[in-house]
Amino acid sequence: MKKEVLSMVIAMGLIVTSCGYTIKVKINNSDDKVKVATGNKDDTDDKKSDKALAKSLGYELPKLEFYSGNGEYTPLEVRANVPDIKVESNLSNIENIDKFGNLNATQRAMIEKNGFVVNPTDSGQLFYIYESNTYNKIPSFISTDSVLQLYHIFYDYTLRETEEEKLYAELKQLNTNMVNILSQKYNEADKADEKAIVGRTLAYFALCEKLLKQDRSDLPEEIESIVEKEYSNIKSETENHSDIAGTDVDYSLFKVRGHYTRTDTLKEYFEAMSVYGVVPFVLYDSYGKRDEEGAYMSIISTKALQELPKEKGTDLWEDIYAITEFFVGSTNDINPLEFGEIIKQAYGKMPEVSDIAAGMDKLYDELNKVKVARIKNPSIGLCFRFMGQRYIPDSEILSRLSNEKRPFPSGLDVMAVLGSERADEILDLMYHPSKEWSGYKEEYNKIKSEFDARTIKDKTGNIYNTWLFTLESLNQRFSDGYPNFMRSSAWEDKSLSTALGSWAELRHDTILYGAQSGVECGGEEEEPPEIMGYVEPNPEFYNRLIWLTNQTMDGLSQRNGISESMKYKCQNILDLLEFLKKCSIKELNGEKLTFEEYDTLMTYGGTLEYLSSSIAEVQDWYQIKSEAGKHMAQIADIHSAMSDREAGYLEVGVGNAAEMYVAVPIEGKLYLTRGAVFDYFEFVNDERLTDEEWQSNINNNLPKRPPFVSDYMQEEKGEELITPDNPYSSGC
Numbered sequence: 001m002k003k004e005v006l007s008m009v010i011a012m013g014l015i016v017t018s019c020g021y022t023i024k025v026k027i028n029n030s031d032d033k034v035k036v037a038t039g040n041k042d043d044t045d046d047k048k049s050d051k052a053l054a055k056s057l058g059y060e061l062p063k064l065e066f067y068s069g070n071g072e073y074t075p076l077e078v079r080a081n082v083p084d085i086k087v088e089s090n091l092s093n094i095e096n097i098d099k100f101g102n103l104n105a106t107q108r109a110m111i112e113k114n115g116f117v118v119n120p121t122d123s124g125q126l127f128y129i130y131e132s133n134t135y136n137k138i139p140s141f142i143s144t145d146s147v148l149q150l151y152h153i154f155y156d157y158t159l160r161e162t163e164e165e166k167l168y169a170e171l172k173q174l175n176t177n178m179v180n181i182l183s184q185k186y187n188e189a190d191k192a193d194e195k196a197i198v199g200r201t202l203a204y205f206a207l208c209e210k211l212l213k214q215d216r217s218d219l220p221e222e223i224e225s226i227v228e229k230e231y232s233n234i235k236s237e238t239e240n241h242s243d244i245a246g247t248d249v250d251y252s253l254f255k256v257r258g259h260y261t262r263t264d265t266l267k268e269y270f271e272a273m274s275v276y277g278v279v280p281f282v283l284y285d286s287y288g289k290r291d292e293e294g295a296y297m298s299i300i301s302t303k304a305l306q307e308l309p310k311e312k313g314t315d316l317w318e319d320i321y322a323i324t325e326f327f328v329g330s331t332n333d334i335n336p337l338e339f340g341e342i343i344k345q346a347y348g349k350m351p352e353v354s355d356i357a358a359g360m361d362k363l364y365d366e367l368n369k370v371k372v373a374r375i376k377n378p379s380i381g382l383c384f385r386f387m388g389q390r391y392i393p394d395s396e397i398l399s400r401l402s403n404e405k406r407p408f409p410s411g412l413d414v415m416a417v418l419g420s421e422r423a424d425e426i427l428d429l430m431y432h433p434s435k436e437w438s439g440y441k442e443e444y445n446k447i448k449s450e451f452d453a454r455t456i457k458d459k460t461g462n463i464y465n466t467w468l469f470t471l472e473s474l475n476q477r478f479s480d481g482y483p484n485f486m487r488s489s490a491w492e493d494k495s496l497s498t499a500l501g502s503w504a505e506l507r508h509d510t511i512l513y514g515a516q517s518g519v520e521c522g523g524e525e526e527e528p529p530e531i532m533g534y535v536e537p538n539p540e541f542y543n544r545l546i547w548l549t550n551q552t553m554d555g556l557s558q559r560n561g562i563s564e565s566m567k568y569k570c571q572n573i574l575d576l577l578e579f580l581k582k583c584s585i586k587e588l589n590g591e592k593l594t595f596e597e598y599d600t601l602m603t604y605g606g607t608l609e610y611l612s613s614s615i616a617e618v619q620d621w622y623q624i625k626s627e628a629g630k631h632m633a634q635i636a637d638i639h640s641a642m643s644d645r646e647a648g649y650l651e652v653g654v655g656n657a658a659e660m661y662v663a664v665p666i667e668g669k670l671y672l673t674r675g676a677v678f679d680y681f682e683f684v685n686d687e688r689l690t691d692e693e694w695q696s697n698i699n700n701n702l703p704k705r706p707p708f709v710s711d712y713m714q715e716e717k718g719e720e721l722i723t724p725d726n727p728y729s730s731g732c
Helices: 005-016 045-059 105-114 126-136 144-189 192-211 221-236 264-279 292-307 314-327 336-346 358-374 393-400 411-417 420-430 439-451 463-475 489-509 538-556 562-588 595-602 605-613 691-700 707-711
Strands: 116-120 239-242 246-252 634-640 645-654 658-668 668-676 679-686
Touching: 005 707, 105 116, 105 489, 116 314, 116 489, 126 605, 126 668, 144 192, 144 292, 144 314, 144 463, 144 489, 144 538, 144 605, 144 668, 192 264, 192 292, 192 314, 192 562, 264 489, 264 691, 292 314, 292 336, 292 658, 292 679, 314 336, 314 463, 336 358, 336 605, 393 411, 393 439, 393 463, 393 538, 393 634, 411 439, 411 489, 420 463, 420 489, 420 707, 489 538, 489 562, 489 634, 489 645, 489 668, 489 679, 538 562, 562 595, 562 605, 595 605, 634 691
Parallel strands: none
Antiparallel strands: 116 658, 239 246, 634 645, 645 679, 658 668
8 A cells, every 4th residue: 555755754763763872972120129030132132232242342252153054044935725615504514524423512613603613631642632533533633733742842852862961971070170170279279368259169069069969078168068058048949148149049940840850860950050050150230330259250260161171171161052052042141251251351361369359440341341232131230150041032022021010921922022913912902911011012012123123044043043933933814815714813813822832842841041931553554544634734834843843953963962863753753844834735725635645644643653752762652751751731930020019930831732623625625623732821820830740730720721712712621532433543
């Protein structure tokens, strides 16, 4: 029997990916009372900032180049030509409605009104819904949600593999080397004040040693005392004063979250990297006053790093920074690479501790230029961080569209600024931000104008930004020529929920770095029945996701940052996306899909599960050891506020898989199909949540969904599909 080439690729993948492979990589707030776990710049701002900074300083700060790019993205041009067929009363013109006796009156009414309906299920993954379609001989609707979920799994596991197999070891080695050289400097310091400031710097790295389970019995008692107090602060997960930093630190950010709860290695990596990213060496306080102790510690740590042999110091630092920059983005805090150049401009060379005071004024002359060029909000002091958290475009939006009068923004703010007219309308109709904060619209228009001015090149500089660029393709309004079900505000709401669900997964995957989100196949193969599935026809979306997937593979390949096994899996994903793009273009052109194409769509659930399982390096999804890792329900805290009006953490996440019934046009007639989509949640919570806690809440204490889903979603679970007398088994 003929099969689509894709099916052959997947079958070959079963053989290839069963072999083990180990990666070996060589890689040379608004107002004072609002604390935002965000506060970011987009790429355009970064470029303007870099130019302004170079002009102000008279020299350029060094930057790492990790990814040389994969060319300029070219949008697709597709003309839609689908017949305008409306759903008639009582669904009387849907050819296969007799197969859906499980639908209740509310679901039928929504299909009649909108052409589709969504309702929650208990399914832990989207592919389970598609596998039940295959078993029950129900035509599948291939949703954009399903391939976004697949990319999320690929991205998350690739990042996780890189962290566990490479970055963790490099972090341990780098940190141990820093402790060794600073211990030597501490022992050599004669004056009490110099010994104290070197000691605090040593304690910073010694704290990471403790978090990385490195035994350092050789530390002086006074340093050990500082470390123990700081360690207690971290375990308290509350705001406390840091004796190392000399300022208050929000230690709730050290609560291990995201995929970092899955293994001990990832937990240790998360906590140690959080020290590098969260605990600052303050150069200016919130009032713009010089903090010279922070400057001392910044110089001492930068000098120590540069005095180490290159392979034990700067090479390791650059390896860790460069690869995480490609995944997420760059930091706007001053880092050791940049600070080393500033120090040389001020002092002529790296000063000894005893010589730092003499050049302090010259150092701050240079830092004043940096502060003017790079800090947009004067209430935030300039800081040095050894490996700062990354500034990401959506956090810039959340930061600027919140203040003490509007302490909690919304994911809708992000989507509106990124181009969703519907998100803008919903904000005005349901959320009324201008009633909370009269200056909201002015600031919104300002940031919207800035983001609209970005070029495609600006939007695709790293994986994180290209993911957001991919989601922008879901924000379009579809005109005549597209299927009837796509030309309504209800479909715009559903697409908005898709974009928000994928964005929540992106924030979940990058929670450490982003500054402050069925029936199994089995048995003998049967001759497949001719069941006509349908691909959500958004070719531009598939084109962008193909671009993003290629960028991920190419960028990591340029630095040997991806295993051959993972490359092969990535190519399988690309084959699937190319297939879906081809099908969606044919649908919009009014062309009939082939039998082989329909056959591939029918077994889509098995394809999704295979690809997902192969990425996770298990034969079947149920073999994943982590219970939290088996379920798609994930959560991320993206913003915090401690204002007089309201306090807490803004959480965004996805729940279990939701099912969607869609009336689609095939060969001039309407057929009902069934697909799987995200169930998006957004709410304020009094503590930061882990995936494990969120999954428990779904079963016991589910929060309210956003109000805009009510136009297309029945919020009660629907009835199970009616299984035919002779269900289908693909034998996969």
